[in-house]
Amino acid sequence: MMSVNFLAAVAHVAVPDAVTFAVAAVVVVLGAIGVVATKSPIHGALCLVGTLIGVAVLFLEEQADFLAAVQVIVYAGAIVVLFLFVMMLMGVDREESFKDDPMKVQRVVGIIVGACVLAGVLILANVQWVTGAHSANAPLTGRVSNVNDLANSVFTVYLLPFEATAALLITAVVGAVLLARRRSVVPLVGMTESPEVPPGSPEVSPTELPGDDGGSVAEVAPGGEDKDQNEVVSQ
Amino acid sequence: MNLGVVPTLALVVPKINYWAILPDLILIGGALAVLALSSLTGRRFPAIWYSVSTAFLALATLGSALYLWFDITGKHHHAFVAIDAGIAVDGFSQLITMLVAATLFLVALSAPGYLRREGAGGPEFYVLSMLSASGAVLMGSANDLIVMFLGLEVLSIALYVMAGSNLKAIASGEAALKYFILGAFSSAIFLYGIALTYGSTGSTNLASIANYLAKNLLEHNGVLLAGAALMLLGFGFKVALVPFHAWSPDVYQGSPTPSVAFMSSVAKAAGFAGLIRVFYSALPTLRLDWQPVLWVLSVATLLVGSVLAVVQTDVKRMLAYSSISHAGFILIGLVAANPSGIAGSLYYLFTYSFLAVGSFTVVALVAGKGDSNHSLASYRGLSKRHPYLAAAMALMLIAQAGIPFTTGFLGKFYVLAAATDAHSYALALIAILSSVIAAFFYLRLGVLMYAPDGGELAVAPAVASGSASGSAQAGSASSAAATALAGTELLDAEDELLPVTRKGSWFAVPDDRGGDPILDDPAMAGSGVALVVSGDEAISGEVVNGPGAVGELRAPEIIDVPSSEKAGRDIGAAISIAICCTVTVFFGVFPSMLIDFAKQAKLLF
Amino acid sequence: MTVHASWYLILGAVLFSIGAVGILVRRNVLVMFMCVELMLNAANLTFVTFSRELNDVAGQASVFFVLVVAAAEVVVGMGIIVSIFRNMRSSIADDIHVLKG
Numbered sequence: 055m056m057s058v059n060f061l062a063a064v065a066h067v068a069v070p071d072a073v074t075f076a077v078a079a080v081v082v083v084l085g086a087i088g089v090v091a092t093k094s095p096i097h098g099a100l101c102l103v104g105t106l107i108g109v110a111v112l113f114l115e116e117q118a119d120f121l122a123a124v125q126v127i128v129y130a131g132a133i134v135v136l137f138l139f140v141m142m143l144m145g146v147d148r149e150e151s152f153k154d155d156p157m158k159v160q161r162v163v164g165i166i167v168g169a170c171v172l173a174g175v176l177i178l179a180n181v182q183w184v185t186g187a188h189s190a191n192a193p194l195t196g197r198v199s200n201v202n203d204l205a206n207s208v209f210t211v212y213l214l215p216f217e218a219t220a221a222l223l224i225t226a227v228v229g230a231v232l233l234a235r236r237r238s239v240v241p242l243v244g245m246t247e248s249p250e251v252p253p254g255s256p257e258v259s260p261t262e263l264p265g266d267d268g269g270s271v272a273e274v275a276p277g278g279e280d281k282d283q284n285e286v287v288s289q
Numbered sequence: 290m291n292l293g294v295v296p297t298l299a300l301v302v303p304k305i306n307y308w309a310i311l312p313d314l315i316l317i318g319g320a321l322a323v324l325a326l327s328s329l330t331g332r333r334f335p336a337i338w339y340s341v342s343t344a345f346l347a348l349a350t351l352g353s354a355l356y357l358w359f360d361i362t363g364k365h366h367h368a369f370v371a372i373d374a375g376i377a378v379d380g381f382s383q384l385i386t387m388l389v390a391a392t393l394f395l396v397a398l399s400a401p402g403y404l405r406r407e408g409a410g411g412p413e414f415y416v417l418s419m420l421s422a423s424g425a426v427l428m429g430s431a432n433d434l435i436v437m438f439l440g441l442e443v444l445s446i447a448l449y450v451m452a453g454s455n456l457k458a459i460a461s462g463e464a465a466l467k468y469f470i471l472g473a474f475s476s477a478i479f480l481y482g483i484a485l486t487y488g489s490t491g492s493t494n495l496a497s498i499a500n501y502l503a504k505n506l507l508e509h510n511g512v513l514l515a516g517a518a519l520m521l522l523g524f525g526f527k528v529a530l531v532p533f534h535a536w537s538p539d540v541y542q543g544s545p546t547p548s549v550a551f552m553s554s555v556a557k558a559a560g561f562a563g564l565i566r567v568f569y570s571a572l573p574t575l576r577l578d579w580q581p582v583l584w585v586l587s588v589a590t591l592l593v594g595s596v597l598a599v600v601q602t603d604v605k606r607m608l609a610y611s612s613i614s615h616a617g618f619i620l621i622g623l624v625a626a627n628p629s630g631i632a633g634s635l636y637y638l639f640t641y642s643f644l645a646v647g648s649f650t651v652v653a654l655v656a657g658k659g660d661s662n663h664s665l666a667s668y669r670g671l672s673k674r675h676p677y678l679a680a681a682m683a684l685m686l687i688a689q690a691g692i693p694f695t696t697g698f699l700g701k702f703y704v705l706a707a708a709t710d711a712h713s714y715a716l717a718l719i720a721i722l723s724s725v726i727a728a729f730f731y732l733r734l735g736v737l738m739y740a741p742d743g744g745e746l747a748v749a750p751a752v753a754s755g756s757a758s759g760s761a762q763a764g765s766a767s768s769a770a771a772t773a774l775a776g777t778e779l780l781d782a783e784d785e786l787l788p789v790t791r792k793g794s795w796f797a798v799p800d801d802r803g804g805d806p807i808l809d810d811p812a813m814a815g816s817g818v819a820l821v822v823s824g825d826e827a828i829s830g831e832v833v834n835g836p837g838a839v840g841e842l843r844a845p846e847i848i849d850v851p852s853s854e855k856a857g858r859d860i861g862a863a864i865s866i867a868i869c870c871t872v873t874v875f876f877g878v879f880p881s882m883l884i885d886f887a888k889q890a891k892l893l894f
Numbered sequence: 895m896t897v898h899a900s901w902y903l904i905l906g907a908v909l910f911s912i913g914a915v916g917i918l919v920r921r922n923v924l925v926m927f928m929c930v931e932l933m934l935n936a937a938n939l940t941f942v943t944f945s946r947e948l949n950d951v952a953g954q955a956s957v958f959f960v961l962v963v964a965a966a967e968v969v970v971g972m973g974i975i976v977s978i979f980r981n982m983r984s985s986i987a988d989d990i991h992v993l994k995g
Contacts, residue, residue, distance in 0.1 A: 075897040079905050086909055086932050090916035095924045102928050105909070109935050112902065116946045121957050125938075128961050133931065133968045137924060140972050144979045164918025172911035175485075175515050176904065186491025186501070186948050200954060207951040208958060209300055214310075214375030218427060218439040219962045221317050225420045225443055226966035228324065229450030232413040233465075233973035435956050442963045446970050453974050462978040469974050470926050473967055474917050477933035480960060481910050484937045484953075488903075488944035493952055 074115055082108035099137045106130045120201045308360075309371035309378045311353040312386045316393075316423035319346035320416045327412040336410045340401040340861060343415040347394035350422070354386035368893040370432055374494055377432040380890035384635055385429030385562045392554045392642050393422045395865045399650040400547040402859035406658045407455060407545070414454060418551055421447030425559035429566075432893075434483045434493040437563050441479070441527070444559055445472045451548040452540055455660065464543025471526060471536040479523025485516030495571035496894050502574040510575075517572055517579060524567075528560035530620065531589040534613050538601075541609035546660055549605065550649035553612050554642030561619055561638055565631060569623065570894040576626060583624045584716060590617030591723035599730045604652055605663045607730060608645075611689060614727055615641050621704040621720055625711035628891070633703035636887040640688075640696035640876065647869030648685040650862050651678055671738040679738045681866045688873045690731040691724050695877035703884065902943040910936035927971050934964050 081104050088101025106129040113122035208216050307314065323342055327334055357378060361368045368379035376382070400414060424443025431437035449472060453465025483493065489512040490498045507513060522533065529537040541549050568579055594614025601607040619641070622634030655671065655678065656662045672679035688697035701724060708717045876883045909932055916929030938957045945953025 072897055075901065079901070082905060083908060083912070086912040086916075089925065089928050089932060090912055090920065095922055095928075098925050098928055102931060105932060106935065109939055112905075112939060113942055115897070116902070116942050118942045118945070118954055118957070121938075121942060121954055121961075124958070124961055128965060129931070129935075133964060136968055136972055137928065140976060141924060144976060161919050164915050167918060168911045168915030171914055172907055175907045175911075177511070186487065186489055186944070186950075200951075203951045204954050204958065206300060207955045210303055211373050211952070212375075212435065212955045212959070213303055213305070214372045215433070215435045215439050215959055218436065218443065219959060221420060221423055221427075222439060222443050222446065222962060222966045224317075224321065225417065225424075225447045225450075226969045228413060228416055228420070229446060229970045230973040232417070232450055233453060233456070233970070233977045235456075435959055439959060439963070442966065446966055449970055449974060453977060456977060459981050462974065462981060465974045466923060466978055469971055470917070470923060470930075473927065473930040473971065474914075474933075476963075476967070477913070477930050477937065480934060480937040481940065483956070484906075484940040484944065487941065487953060487956070488948070491948050491950060493956060 071115065074111065078108045078111040078115070081105070082112070095141055096138065099134055099141070102137070103130050103134050106134065118200055120204055303373040306371040308357065309369075309376060311357070312350045312390070312426050313423050315346055315350045315353060316419050316426065319343070319349075320419035320423070323412050323419070324416050334412075336404070337401055339412045339415045340397050343397035343419060344394050346419065347390045347397055347422075350426075351387055351390040351394065354383045354390060358383040358387070362889055368891070370496070370893065374496060375433050375436050376427070376430040377495075377893040378430065379893035381562070381565070381635070381892045382426075382430030384639065384887065384890035385558055386426045388558050388639050388642055389422045389425045389429070389555050392551060392558075392646055393418060395643075395646045395650070395868060396547055396551045398861040399550070399646075399653065399859075399865040400861075402862045403545065403547050403653050403660070407457070407660065409455070414451065414547070417447045417451050417454070421451065421551070422555060425555045425562075428559040429562035431563070431566065432495050434486065434495065434567070437566070438476075438480060438483060440559070441563065442476060444556065445476065445527070448472075448548070448552050448556060451551065452544040454548060455545040458543070458545075458660070460543035461545060462543075464540045467536055468540045468544075475523045475526030475533070478519050478526070482516045482519030482521075482523060485512050485519065487516075489513035489516060495566060498571045499573065499894055502572070514575070514578060517568070517575055518582075520567055521564075521579065521582065524560050524564040525586065528557050528564070528616050528619075529613050530586045530616055531593045531613065532586075534590070534593070537613060538606045538609040541612075542603055542605045542663070546605070546649055546653035546656060550646045550653070553608075553645040553649065557612070557616060557619075557645075558638050558642060561616075561623075561634065565623060565634065566892065569626065569631060570892045580624060580626060583620060584713065587617050587620040587624050587716060588719050590614065590620060591720055592617075592726075595723045595726040595730075599726065601730075602665050603663045604655075604665060604668065604734070605649075607665075607734070608648055608652070611727060611730070612641075612645060614723055615689070617723065618701060618704055618720060621708050621713075621716060624713060624716060625704070625707040627707060627711055628888075629710060630704065630707035631892070632884070632888040632890070633700070633707045635890050636703050636884055637700035639883065639887065640700050640873070643869045643872045644685055644689050644697060647681065647866055647873070648689070650866050650869070651682040651685065654678060654859060654862055655682075665734065665737060668734060668738050669740060678866075681870050683735045683738060684870050684873060686731040686735050688877070690728040692728075693877075694874070696873050696880070696883070697877075699877060699880045699884070703887075899943050899947045903940060906936045906940040906943065908936075909933075909939065923975055927968070927975075931964065931968075934960060 085101045085103075085105030085108060089098045089105065092098050092101060106125060110122045110125040110130075113119075113125055319342070323339060323346075326342075327339070358380065360366055361378060361383070362380060368377065370377050396418060397415060400418075404410065404414060421444050424440045424445070424447065427440030428437055428444060429440075431440055449465055449469040452468045453462050455461035486498065487493050489507065489510065490501045492498055492501065502513075524530075525533040526536075541553070544552070568575075568583075572579065591614055594610050594612075594617055598607050598610030598614065601610060615637070619634045619637050622630035622632075622637065624630070625633075652663065653660065655667055655675075668682075671682070684695070688695035691698045691701045701720070705717045705720060708714075708720070913929040913932030913936060916932065917926050920926055920929065938960055941953040941956045941960070943953075945951065945957075
């Protein structure tokens with residue numbers, strides 16, 4: 055099994071690195087368990103930050119400076135904040151009860167599947183993980199930092215995927231705009247074209263609505279008169 | 290770390306062959322142009338122009354793919370890789386591009402009618418479908434796992450939004466959520482598979498992987514196997530192979546029907562394109578490992594897809610399961626893993642996409658306003674109400690069932706021939722069994738549409754799926770509302786309430802021919818049935834002054850379908866269906882052209 | 895030099911499995927999505943480790959793209975979740991069952 059090789063490898067390890075790795079690994083695993091096991095999504099998000107920063111430390115350990123920085127900025131700085139923002143905005147920090155769970159079977163199955171995946175990967179990889187060709191694309195020079203290498207690679211070998219990310223980001227922006235737009239106008243009977251009313255339009259003022267909580271219903275007269283139907287998004 | 294002078298690195302930017310990425314450039318550039326145009330004109334642009342320009346751009350994509358096709362299949366030319374081996378320009382990628390472009394064209398034609406009915410103007414649907422198509426094209430031509438992953442993400446992210454684009458329907462949002470969570474899950478699995486493959490082969494480039502594996506025999510190939518398995522899992526989710534198919538019926542049922550038409554063909558085509566590229570051209574050395582797995586997946590997909598389709602009462606769910614079983618057929622070509630199998634799979638994919646788009650376009654028309662009449666009962670007697678629509682649907686079903694002289698038959702024939710070539714007789718037998726089962730539910734729907742007693746039963750237009758509270762109620766607009774409520778016949782086993790009211794006895798509104806608002810004469814237009822569809826999930830129907838109604842009657846959660854739209858309004862959808870039917874019959878009778886096309890669509894590696 | 899690469903890779907596998915289990919076990923869509931992020935991080939850690947071991951920049955470049963994908967995914971995911979919450983006001987996946995399954 056792997057242990058012999060590992061012990062041999064571990065014996066040569068310089069202490070600080072091993073300590074850094076150990077601490078970061080513990081933080082990563084505990085954070086991940088926290089995400090899965092805590093009831094409140096807010097606590098989960100905070101645990102996720104721990105994991106992400108732990109991974110960033112591991113990136114630093116592996117001389118991936120740029121990625122470590124980006125990991126903290128993008129993941130911990132933007133993605134988790136977005137999570138927290140949505141939770142706070144929508145007020146969805148409701149706790150999930152683990153006791154009266156209708157999906158108990160799925161839970162057990164999930165844990166078994168996860169254990170099997172882990173065991174499968176570990177057994178398959180029992181001795182040697184890294185079997186690939188070395189420096190197939192471009193070696194890491196480690197001259198100043200890996201930013202140079204990375205930039206070189208991104209703008210040459212990976213130029214096409216780099217450009218494809220532009221399409222990805224456009225898609226995400228268009229999608230987010232479409233999804234997050236307030237449903238301001240509802241189709242009117244007999245109307246062939248329904249011009250969209252921009253969100254800032256006076257017609258969308260919530261004060262016009264019948265005081266309904268959330269799911270408001272407006273009515274259209276039988277003749278199909280143009281009366282806008284609005285939708286409140288209550289906080 | 291020394292902080293010396295940073296050496297000036299000569300950045301050798303690869304030569305960019307713009308012709309090679311022309312289809313993608315047209316799609317992405319077109320999407321941006323449409324978006325910019327709509328913002329600059331302040332949305333005063335007539336909505337139909339979005340559809341027209343999308344259709345035009347789809348044709349331009351098709352044209353550019355054809356140009357590349359003739360370029361690489363010409364005498365002095367051959368397939369090549371472009372942009373530092375990022376993409377492969379070969380017959381295979383151009384066939385996938387043409388498939389995607391054709392689907393985009395058909396969906397762009399049929400979408401405006403739907404969007405008008407749902408009151409969703411604006412360019413977003415078209416922009417997203419173009420971006421999604423660009424992702425599919427990228428995936429079909431990817432020669433690098435990272436390019437493939439990005440293509441997959443562009444495709445999927447746009448599809449998640451398209452699934453949820455009907456903001457008024459709760460089911461649409463739920464479909465988007467389900468699709469999104471499972472899609473993101475499968476993407477993460479796929480990515481981990483890429484990482485393991487990278488570690489075990491040292492490259493993400495498909496050609497380099499194949500090259501490395503051909504030259505080196507890995508003593509420990511466990512990581513590579515795990516990577517391949519995880520990538521297969523990721524693709525399996527995307528194309529809805531059986532253990533990973535659970536999302537597909539729900540997403541198909543809840544999503545807006547044009548989005549379903551698009552995703553059912555484009556996502557499947559792109560997913561299978563990626564699957565074929567990764568397994569057939571990058572990992573051929575592992576064939577003995579992946580072939581049995583694909584065999585099992587194929588058998589499970591074939592059987593589960595057709596068996597579960599039989600018990601469905603919602604047409605969209607039925608078509609979802611039928612598309613699962615089609616995925617099983619497409620997989621047979623891969624299990625055979627010979628050139629004729631790949632050609633058969635491509636032929637199947639190509640013809641299936643027309644069948645899927647055609648069927649879902651008919652479904653969208655039958656569903657009518659609110660996109661909710663999807664029960665089998667809505668199709669009862671369709672031939673009387675809309676003979677052409679029923680004929681088109683019947684043709685689509687016949688073709689999907691694999692009756693001769695349609696493309697569906699030939700698709701099944703070619704993959705089965707490939708399977709017998711590869712001596713997988715058991716698989717071929719199971720496939721035939723599955724198609725017999727499948728024929729049952731296709732023909733059942735066909736018989737339902739042409740049932741002689743179709744006129745007797747008038748299907749109430751009110752088919753409302755359950756709300757968040759899950760308490761779907763249905764009422765009928767008659768003077769005896771209580772009777773109607775009590776007597777509503779529950780046909781549906783799936784918590785979906787389906788009031789079937791017998792004409793004349795329970796249903797007091799004379800000449801009720803509801804359920805067909807699009808092409809029908811506005812028989813009920815004068816009856817004063819007002820439509821009230823709220824923005825929320827609680828759909829309230831209020832019948833004002835109906836001929837048989839006593840005063841005002843509030844029936845919760847009814848969609849009363851207004852029949853004010855004139856017959857034949859939806860020209861785009863009609864053209865789209867006509868094209869699908871023509872392709873299905875024409876290439877069913879004269880198959881040689883298309884099968885040659887599929888046979889020439891070879892992989893570069 | 896440093897800790898043997900296998901430890902990093904095993905850590906990645908553990909992180910991936912925890913994320914996968916989380917998606918199967920939890921019902922809160924936000925938590926499920928966080929578990930997807932865990933899985934993406936596991937893949938990233940694996941990529942960087944292989945990159946170091948193979949002395950090859952491709953793995954790090956891949957992580958760069960994965961970060962973009964994660965950002966795009968989270969934007970759209972949050973959009974979907976927000977648009978659903980406007981209707982449903984619940985983040986528990988079990989509460990959302992208009993569709994069967």
